[in-house]
Amino acid sequence: xxxxxxxxxxxxxxxxxxxxxxxxxxxxxxxxxxxxxxxxxxxxxxxxxxxxxxxxxxxxxxxxxxxxxxxxxxxxxxxxxxxxxxxxxxxxxxxxxxxxxxxxxxxxxxxxxxxxxxxxxxxxxxxxxxxxxxxxxxxxxxxxxxxxxxxxxxxxxxxxxxxxxxxxxxxxxxxxxxxxxxxxxxxxxxxxxxxxxxxxxxxxxxxxxxxxxxxxxxxxxxxxxxxxxxxxxxxxxxxxxxxxxxxxxxxxxxxxxxxxxxxxxxxxx
Amino acid sequence: xxxxxxxxxxxxxxxxxxxxxxxxxxxxxxxxxxxxxxxxxxxxxxxxxxxxxxxxxxxxxxxxxxxxxxxxxxxxxxxxxxxxxxxxxxxxxxxxxxxxxxxxxxxxxxxxxxxxxxxxxxxxxxxxxxxxxxxxxxxxxxxxxxxxxxxxxxxxxxxxxxxxxxxxxxx
Numbered sequence: 368x369x370x371x372x373x374x375x376x377x378x379x380x381x382x383x384x385x386x387x388x389x390x391x392x393x394x395x396x397x398x399x400x401x402x403x404x405x406x407x408x409x410x411x412x413x414x415x416x417x418x419x420x421x422x423x424x425x426x427x428x429x430x431x432x433x434x435x436x437x438x439x440x441x442x443x444x445x446x447x448x449x450x451x452x453x454x455x456x457x458x459x460x461x462x463x464x465x466x467x468x469x470x471x472x473x474x475x476x477x478x479x480x481x482x483x484x485x486x487x488x489x490x491x492x493x494x495x496x497x498x499x500x501x502x503x504x505x506x507x508x509x510x511x512x513x514x515x516x517x518x519x520x521x522x523x524x525x526x527x528x529x530x531x532x533x534x535x536x537x538x539x540x541x542x543x544x545x546x547x548x549x550x551x552x553x554x555x556x557x558x559x560x561x562x563x564x565x566x567x568x569x570x571x572x573x574x575x576x577x578x579x580x581x582x583x584x585x586x587x588x589x590x591x592x593x594x595x596x597x598x599x600x601x602x603x604x605x606x607x608x609x610x611x612x613x614x615x616x617x618x619x620x621x622x623x624x625x626x627x628x629x630x631x632x633x634x635x636x
Numbered sequence: 637x638x639x640x641x642x643x644x645x646x647x648x649x650x651x652x653x654x655x656x657x658x659x660x661x662x663x664x665x666x667x668x669x670x671x672x673x674x675x676x677x678x679x680x681x682x683x684x685x686x687x688x689x690x691x692x693x694x695x696x697x698x699x700x701x702x703x704x705x706x707x708x709x710x711x712x713x714x715x716x717x718x719x720x721x722x723x724x725x726x727x728x729x730x731x732x733x734x735x736x737x738x739x740x741x742x743x744x745x746x747x748x749x750x751x752x753x754x755x756x757x758x759x760x761x762x763x764x765x766x767x768x769x770x771x772x773x774x775x776x777x778x779x780x781x782x783x784x785x786x787x788x789x790x791x792x793x794x795x796x797x798x799x800x801x802x803x804x805x806x807x
Contacts, residue, residue, distance in 0.1 A: 382667045388764055389756045391671065392772045398664055399705050405664045412663035416676055420666075420683035421658055427688045428651070 373397055373404045382411030563614035564588060566621040639703035646694035658687055661704060665711050672773075672783075678718050685718075686711040712773050720782040755805035763798040766791055 373381075373394050380386040381394045398405055437450045564584050571580035591610075637645075637656065645653035662683055669679045689710050697706070759767065769780035770791070777795075781788040 381671075384671055387757055388768065392768070395668060395772065398668070399702060399708060402660075402704075405661070405704065408667055409663035412666045413670070413676070416680050417662050417666055417683070420662065420680040420687075421655075423680065423684040424654075424658070424687045424691075427684065428654075428691060 372401065373407070375407065378404065378408045379411060382408055560588070560610060560614045563617040566618055570621065640697075640699060643690075643694050643697045643699075643703060646691060647697065654687065654691055657690065657703075661707050662687070664704075665707060668708070669711060669715055672712075673715055673719060678715070678722070682711055682714040682718055685714040689714070709774065712775065713779065716775065716779050716783045720785075755802050758805065759798055759801060763794050763801070766794040767798050770795060 377386060377390060377394060381391055386394065394404075398408065567584060571583065574580075575583070637653075639657070639660070642653045642657050642660075646657065665686065666679060666683055669682055670676075673679055673682075686707060690707060693710075756764070756767070765784055766780060769775045769783055770777065773780075775783065777788050777791050781791045784791070786794075
């Protein structure tokens with residue numbers, strides 16, 4: 368700091384666009400290093416323009432304020448709007464987490480029980496994501512159901528997006544389940560049938576309604592577990608390789624259909 | 637609070653610190669940008685992008701140098717990008733402002749200063765624009781070319797000519 372400051376008349380002329388180049392350049396050079404003169408030039412700035420630019424800045428920053436989960440989805444290739452939808456789906460996650468914790472607690476209690484409790488847990492676990500996703504976003508539960516249903520957006524894709532925040536929670540539950548229950552081959556086994564049921568459930572929901580879809584699939588799954596118990600002597604038969612493969616096919620197939628559908632809609636646009 | 641402390645707070649995600657930085661620096665940045673571009677919309681956008689960039693880049697601030705210089709460096713480059721993006725937009729940087737030095741302004745010029753000043757002011761507007769963009773605004777040849785909408789080679793030749801004319805005028 369030299370103690371020298373730009374003349375007020377010069378600053379005013381400079382701000383007006385007057386002042387010859389040389390003096391303008393010297394003013395600019397001085398401004399870079401002098402907070403006092405920077406403050407002195409401020410009254411000459413266009414207040415309306417400054418306010419507009421600040422509003423714009425805040426707008427952009429608000430848009431930037433995304434959760435890590437949303438950013439992760441964008442990194443994985445989802446469009447920002449789709450990522451926002453998937454993140455929005457987790458608005459109902461609080462209830463979902465509570466449910467998961469309850470089931471997990473049930474599993475821990477079940478560890479100390481005999482094989483009967485394990486049977487119950489195996490029966491219920493794959494239904495958790497199905498019921499959770501379907502009920503959390505069905506009419507009468509999800510306040511925005513009507514609005515979302517009327518929105519021109521591929522339903523199946525929306526459902527898959529909604530599964531994105533729900534499934535990690537479920538996976539956590541299933542990992543816990545896999546840890547506490549002896550003899551289960553791993554959490555992946557648990558996730559696949561559940562995921563397949565969830566996807567199927569939402570597909571069926573469009574045809575027969577959410578309650579019928581969930582009830583029907585739940586019934587089918589329990590029949591499957593029961594028949595596995597009868598034919599193979601163990602409920603683990605419901606998690607046999609054949610079931611895993613079938614589940615994978617269902618999930619992959621649905622995802623492909625959803626993506627193709629979304630692309631077709633984009634093509635029409 | 638010092639500018640550098642403000643940048644540190646901004647890096648922590650402090651919106652109020654950004655607001656303070658804006659009140660402190662946006663006005664003079666706006667005045668300086670406005671001298672290079674007549675379009676208020678472009679200036680507002682450049683200003684906005686500058687502070688968004690400052691918000692994002694505050695974490696990478698190394699703490700050396702002047703915050704004002706750092707902000708200007710961002711702002712002038714944002715302006716270059718915006719001007720280049722608008723094909724029909726004509727920047728003022730290439731257009732001479734009328735240099736009508738009043739009598740008292742002439743007197744205000746110091747004696748030793750006058751030589752350089754008259755020499756510079758006597759340069760053609762095209763040459764002055766190049767000198768301003770490269771020497772005073774610190775832009776690269778490429779950035780200056782984009783701002784002035786002329787080929788890079790032209791920036792170089794004009795700069796060389798300006799240097800030569802100044803040398804002649806001052807010798």
